[in-house]
Amino acid sequence: xxxxxxxxxxxxxxxxxxxxxxxxxxxxxxxxxxxxxxxxLAVFAQPQIFSPTGIxxxxxxxxxxxxxxxxxxxxxxxxxxxxxxxxxxxxxxxxTGIPVEKVMVKDNTLYLEINSVGGIFEGKISNDFLTIxxxxxxxxxxxxxxxxxxxxxxxxxRPQEPKKPYPYLEExxxxxxxxxxxxxxxxxxxxSKEGNFPxxxxxxxxxxxxxxxxxxGHRPFLVLADYLTRQxxxxxxxxxxxxxxxxxxxxxxxxxxxxxxxxxxxEYLKTRKEINPKKIGLIGHSEGGxxxxxxxxxxxxxxxxVLMAGxxxxxxxxxYLQGALIAKAMGVSEEVIVKNRQFNxxxxxxxxxxxxxxxxxxxxxxxxxxxxxxxxxxxxxxxxDPKIYLKVQLQSLLSPWFRFxxxxxxxxxxxxxxxxxxxxxxxxxxxxxxxxxxxAIKEALQTGGxxxxxxxELPDLNHLFQTAQTxxxxxxxxxxxxxxxxxxxxxxxxxxxxxxDK
Numbered sequence: 345x346x347x348x349x350x351x352x353x354x355x356x357x358x359x360x361x362x363x364x365x366x367x368x369x370x371x372x373x374x375x376x377x378x379x380x381x382x383x384x385l386a387v388f389a390q391p392q393i394f395s396p397t398g399i400x401x402x403x404x405x406x407x408x409x410x411x412x413x414x415x416x417x418x419x420x421x422x423x424x425x426x427x428x429x430x431x432x433x434x435x436x437x438x439x440t441g442i443p444v445e446k447v448m449v450k451d452n453t454l455y456l457e458i459n460s461v462g463g464i465f466e467g468k469i470s471n472d473f474l475t476i477x478x479x480x481x482x483x484x485x486x487x488x489x490x491x492x493x494x495x496x497x498x499x500x501x502r503p504q505e506p507k508k509p510y511p512y513l514e515e516x517x518x519x520x521x522x523x524x525x526x527x528x529x530x531x532x533x534x535x536s537k538e539g540n541f542p543x544x545x546x547x548x549x550x551x552x553x554x555x556x557x558x559x560x561g562h563r564p565f566l567v568l569a570d571y572l573t574r575q576x577x578x579x580x581x582x583x584x585x586x587x588x589x590x591x592x593x594x595x596x597x598x599x600x601x602x603x604x605x606x607x608x609x610x611e612y613l614k615t616r617k618e619i620n621p622k623k624i625g626l627i628g629h630s631e632g633g634x635x636x637x638x639x640x641x642x643x644x645x646x647x648x649x650v651l652m653a654g655x656x657x658x659x660x661x662x663x664y665l666q667g668a669l670i671a672k673a674m675g676v677s678e679e680v681i682v683k684n685r686q687f688n689x690x691x692x693x694x695x696x697x698x699x700x701x702x703x704x705x706x707x708x709x710x711x712x713x714x715x716x717x718x719x720x721x722x723x724x725x726x727x728x729d730p731k732i733y734l735k736v737q738l739q740s741l742l743s744p745w746f747r748f749x750x751x752x753x754x755x756x757x758x759x760x761x762x763x764x765x766x767x768x769x770x771x772x773x774x775x776x777x778x779x780x781x782x783x784a785i786k787e788a789l790q791t792g793g794x795x796x797x798x799x800x801e802l803p804d805l806n807h808l809f810q811t812a813q814t815x816x817x818x819x820x821x822x823x824x825x826x827x828x829x830x831x832x833x834x835x836x837x838x839x840x841x842x843x844x845d846k
Contacts, residue, residue, distance in 0.1 A: 398473035399428070399449055404498065405491035407480055412674075412818055416480075416489065417497050418456065418465075420447065432458060435498045438561020438821035454478070462732070465489065485728045500561050504826045506570040513537060517580070518589075519612035521605050528605055529589035530555050530582030533573040534618050542623035542843035543578035544650070545609045547602070547632030550745070552594045555581040557629065560820035564629070564808060567826045568835075575836045577843070578619060580609060598748035599631060603638040610645050623647050623843045627835070628654060630776060630807070633767075634754050641760045648842040650835055651767040653776045653807055656758065656784025659749035660692050662776065669774040673816045687715075691741065695750060701742045708738060758785060759792030766798045766838045768831065770805030772815030798838060802831055 403418040417433040430444035446457035449469070454476055456465040467478020473493065480489040513534040518527055535541055546565050548557045556563035569579040585592030585605055606626065614621045625648040628636035633654020640646040655662055664685055671681050691708065698704040716730055727733050740746060767785045769778035778801045789797045806812035809831040810823045 399454065399469065402494050402497050403476060403491040404494045405489050407487060407489050409487070415498060416491065418444075418491060419497065430456060432456075433497065435500055435561070436818070436821050438500065438559065440500075440561075467491070482728075485725075500821075501824045502562060502826060503824060504567045505563060506566070510570070510573075512573045517612070519608060521585075521592075521608035523604055523608075524585070524592060524601065526585050526592035526605075527590065528582050528585065528608060530580055530609070531569070532616075533569050533579045535573055535576045535578065537618075539618055540620045541576065541578040541618055542625065542647075542839065543580065543613055543619045544572065544625045544627050544839065545606060545613065546579065546581040547606055547626060547628035547635050548584055549630030549632055549653075550749075552587045553584050554588045555583045557581075560808070560817075562808065562820065562826045564827055568627070568832065571827075571832045572836055572839070575840065577836065577839055580613060582609060596744055598744050599634055599752065600638065600748070602631075603635050603642070606635060606639045607643055610639070610643055614645065620843075621645065625649060625839060625842065627652060630654070631749075633776075634752070637754060637757045637761050640763055641757055646763055648764040648766070648839070649761070650839070651765065651785065652809065652831075652835075653769050653773055654767060654781070654785065655754055655776055656781045656786075656788060658751060658753045659746075660751065662781075663688065663692075663750075665777045665780060666775050669777060670816060673774060673814050692750060695741065695747060705738055705742055708741065709734065712737075755784060755788040755791075758788035761789065761792065761794060764796040764842050765789060765794065766800075766835070768800045768802060768809075768834060770807060770809055770812075770815070771801055771803045772805060772812050773807040774815045775807040775817070800834065802828070802834070805831060 400420050400422050403420065405416050406413045407416050414434060414436045417435060418430060419433070420428060420430045422428055428447040428449070430447045431440075432442040432444055433440040434442070442458060443460060444456050445459045446455070448455040452469045452471075454465070454467050454469055458464070461482065463480065463482040465478060465480050467476040467489070469476050475490060475492050477490045478488075480487045510533075513536065515532045515534070516529065517532045518529050520527055546555075546557070546568065548565070553559070555565065557565040565581045569581050572579050582605070583590040584594055584602070585597060586594035610624055613619050613624055624645050626636040626639060626646060627650040628634070629652040633651035636649040636651060636654070640649050657665075667684060667688065668681050671684065672678075690711065694704055694707050694711075698707065712730070712734055716724070716727075719727075724730075765785075767782060769776065769782050771778060782799050782801055786797070786799050802809070804811050805828050806815040806819065807817070808820055809827045810820065810825045811828050812819055812823060
C-alpha cells in the first residue's frame with residue numbers, strides 16, 4: 345500500500361499518512377494507535393499494588409477523531425499474584441493484542457501506559473465498576489474517551505479466510521537471495537502432489553509486510569492464494585526481507601532491492617518439479633505493481649504479470665493525487681488541500697535536490713520550525729509535541745525507500761515489458777487513483793509495442809479491492825470482505841487463459 349506523508353497538519357481533518365503497509369495505514373492523525381505490522385503481541389504487566397476487585401473484564405469505547413470514530417477495546421485480567429495485566433484492541437484499524445506495559449488502579453482511577461504507541465489512558469472508575477470516563481493521550485494530544493464494561497469483545501469477521509484442512513497442499517519454504525545474502529521464507533500452495541502447474545509469486549505493497557500482506561485486520565494474500573490454488577494455480581507468497589521468518593534489513597531497502605528478492609523466488613520455483621517453468625507469473629499489489637514490471641524486464645522466465653492497483657506515475661505525482669482525494673473524502677476544505685500540496689512540494693523539492701540526508705534533515709527541521717512559529721495555538725495543539733511529530737516525519741521522509749519512490753517513474757520500465765499484462769484497479773481507490781494510473785500504464789505498454797494486455801477499472805472497489813462505500817483507508821478494517829469475488833475471478837480466469845495459451 346502506498347501512503348502520502350503530509351508534513352504539515354492544519355485543523356479539522358488533515359491527516360498524516362505514514363508508509364507503514366507494512367504500512368500499514370492505521371490512522372488518520374498522529375495520535376491514533378500506531379502499531380508495527382499489526383501483529384498480536386503477548387504482554388506481562390508490571391506488578392502493581394493497587395488492584396481492587398471489579399476492574400477485570402472487557403471495556404469498550406469510541407475515540408472520536410475529527411468526525412471519525414475508532415472503537416477501542418481494553419481487556420483487563422488479574423494474575424495469580426493479584427497484579428493486573430491488560431491488552432488493547434483497535435478493531436477499526438484491524439489490530440488486536442497491543443501490549444499495555446503498565447496497569448494501575450488507585451483512588452478509583454485506572455491508569456494504562458502503552459509504550460509501543462506512546463499512549464496513556466487515565467480515567468475515573470464509576471462506583472458500580474461499569475464505566476470509566478477519562479482521557480486518551482498520545483503525541484502531546486488529549487482526547488476524551490469513555491469506556492463501558494461489555495460481556496464480549498467485538499468480533500472481527502473475515503468470512504473469506506480459509507479454514508483448515510485445505511483441499512490442496514501447503515508447504516513452508518526457504519530460499520536464498522545470494523546477492524543480498526539473505527534468506528526468504530514463504531508458503532507454497534500446490535493444487536496436488538502430482539502435476540506440472542502454472543504458478544504465481546505474490547508481491548506485497550509498501551511497508552514491511554508478511555506473506556499474507558496482513559493489514560487492517562485482513563490477510564489479502566491468504567485469501568488470494570487460497571482462491572487461485574483451488575482453481576489449479578500454484579502460489580508462492582513470501583515474508584518481506586526482515587519480516588516474519590525472512591532475514592535482512594527492510595529499513596535500508598528500496599523497490600529495486602525487493603525486485604531482487606522476487607528474482608530469487610523465481611529461481612527457487614524453477615527448482616520445483618511440480619511447477620511448469622514456462623508458466624511462472626507475478627502478481628503485485630500497489631508497490632508490488634511497481635516491482636513486477638521491474639522483474640519482468642530483467643527475467644525471461646516471467647510468463648505474465650498482474651498489476652493490482654499498480655502505478656503508472658511517479659511517487660511524487662501519486663502522493664499529490666492521493667493526498668487530495670483522501671482529504672476531500674474526509675471533508676477537508678479545498679483551501680487546506682491546496683496549502684498541504686504547496687507545503688509538500690517544498691519538502692519534495694528539498695529531497696530531490698539534496699542527496700545528503702543530514703543536510704536535508706537540517707533544512708527540513710528549519711523549515712518546519714519556521715512554520716511552527718507562525719501557527720496559532722489551535723493548530724499547534726493539533727500537531728502536539730513538535731519533537732515527536734518531526735521525528736516520525738523525518739524518519740519516513742529520509743528513508744531510502746521514500747527517496748527512491750518519490751522520483752521513480754514506472755513508465756520506461758513498463759514500456760519494456762513484453763509478456764502479457766493484466767492491470768486492474770478499483771473505481772474507489774483513493775491511494776492509487778485508477779483513471780490516471782491505468783491510462784499511464786496503458787500508454788506505456790502501447791509505446792513499447794506490447795499487444796497482449798488487459799486494463800480494467802472495477803466498479804465500487806477500493807485500494808484493497810474490497811466493495812466499499814467511500815474508498816477512504818479508514819473503511820478497510822470495517823469491511824468484512826477481504827477481496828471482491830469479482831476481482832478474484834477476473835484474476836484467476838485471466839491467469840488460466842495465459843497458462844492455456846502457453
